[in-house]
Amino acid sequence: MTSEMYSIKDLENLSGIKAHTIRIWEKRYGIVQPGRTDTNIRYYTNEDLKKLLNISMLTQHGFKISAISQMADEEIAQKIAALSIVNQPDIYGESLLLSLIDLDEPLFNKTFLEIVMSEGFENAIIRYIFPFFRRIGIMWQIGTITPAQEHFISNLIRNKIIVATERINRSPDPALGTVLLFLPENELHEIGLLFYNYVIRARGFKTIYLGQSVPQQSLDRIMTARTFSFIVTHLTNPLPQEDFMNFCHLVCEAAPGIDVYFTGPVPENIQGKLPKNALLKKDLLSLLKMDIV
Known part of the structure; x- marks a missing residue:
C-alpha cells in the first residue's frame, strides 16, 4: 500500500494500538471508517492514522475511549495541546512521527526546536532523534513507510547537525590534535x-x-x-x-x-x-x- 493507504497492521505498528482494539473501536465507536479498494481490501488514510495517534496519546494519559469518541477533532487537538505543556517528552515522539507521515517540515522544525530548547542539542539527538530513527528503521523494513519518507526525515536531521556543527563557537585546541x-x-x-x-x-x-x-x-x-x-x-x-x-x-x-x-x-x-x-x-x-x- 502507498503512504496514503494503510493496512490495519500498519496502523498497529505506527500507533501502538492493537489491530483487535482498532476493530472494536471501529464497530463500537466509529472512531475510523476504513475504505475499500477495487478488490475489496480494507485500507485507512493519513487522516485515520493521525486520529489514532492522537487517540493513543489521550488514552495513555487516562482519557476513556468512550469520552474521546464523543469529541470533535478540534477538541481532541486542544486536549493534545494541553498535554504537551506538561508531558512534552511523550508528545515529541508523536509529533516527529506525524511530521514524517505528512512530510511536514514546519512541524518537524517546531518539534525539534522545542526539544533542543528543553534538552540541549546533544540530548535532543541522543534521547529523541536516534530512538526515533530506530523506530522508523523498523517501519521502513516492514514497509509501513516509504523510502521517500525516510529520506525526507534523514535529510532534515542531517541538515540540523551540519548547521549545529558550523555554529560551534570554539577554536580547536592544538594540544588535543x-x-x-x-x-x-x-x-x-x-x-x-x-x-x-x-x-x-x-x-x-x-x-x-x-x-x-x-x-x-x-x-x-x-x-x-x-x-x-x-x-x-x-x-x-x-x-x-x-x-x-x-x-x-x-x-x-x-x-x-x-x-x-x-x-x-x-x-x-x-x-x-x-x-x-x-x-x-x-x-x-x-x-x-x-x-x-
Whole structure:
C-alpha cells in the first residue's frame, strides 16, 4: 500500500494500538471508517492514522475511549495541546512521527526546536532523534513507510547537525590534535558519523570529516600524510565477520599506533582477534564516555 493507504497492521505498528482494539473501536465507536479498494481490501488514510495517534496519546494519559469518541477533532487537538505543556517528552515522539507521515517540515522544525530548547542539542539527538530513527528503521523494513519518507526525515536531521556543527563557537585546541572521521566504501548512512563529528568538535578537537564511502586507497594516502589523535568510523550495513576483520586490519595497519574506533551495529556483534589499536564501540553513548572525549 502507498503512504496514503494503510493496512490495519500498519496502523498497529505506527500507533501502538492493537489491530483487535482498532476493530472494536471501529464497530463500537466509529472512531475510523476504513475504505475499500477495487478488490475489496480494507485500507485507512493519513487522516485515520493521525486520529489514532492522537487517540493513543489521550488514552495513555487516562482519557476513556468512550469520552474521546464523543469529541470533535478540534477538541481532541486542544486536549493534545494541553498535554504537551506538561508531558512534552511523550508528545515529541508523536509529533516527529506525524511530521514524517505528512512530510511536514514546519512541524518537524517546531518539534525539534522545542526539544533542543528543553534538552540541549546533544540530548535532543541522543534521547529523541536516534530512538526515533530506530523506530522508523523498523517501519521502513516492514514497509509501513516509504523510502521517500525516510529520506525526507534523514535529510532534515542531517541538515540540523551540519548547521549545529558550523555554529560551534570554539577554536580547536592544538594540544588535543586532529581526529579523522570517515565511512568505509559502500557505507552511506552518514547521520551517526555527522553527530560524532559535532560532538568531537564541540569538545575542542580539530576534525577532518571525509563522509560517505571512502575508498581504502584514498584513506591510506591521508593516513600516511597526516597524524591523528584518533580515528572514528561507523558501520551499519550488514557485513560478514570475515569482511569486517579484513577492513579492520587494513585501517589499523595504515594507522599504526593510532586508536581506531569502530562504531555502529556491525562492530557490536564481531568476535575475533583485533589489532591492538582497534576499539569497538557499539553505540553513541559508548563513544561519548571515552576519556579522550
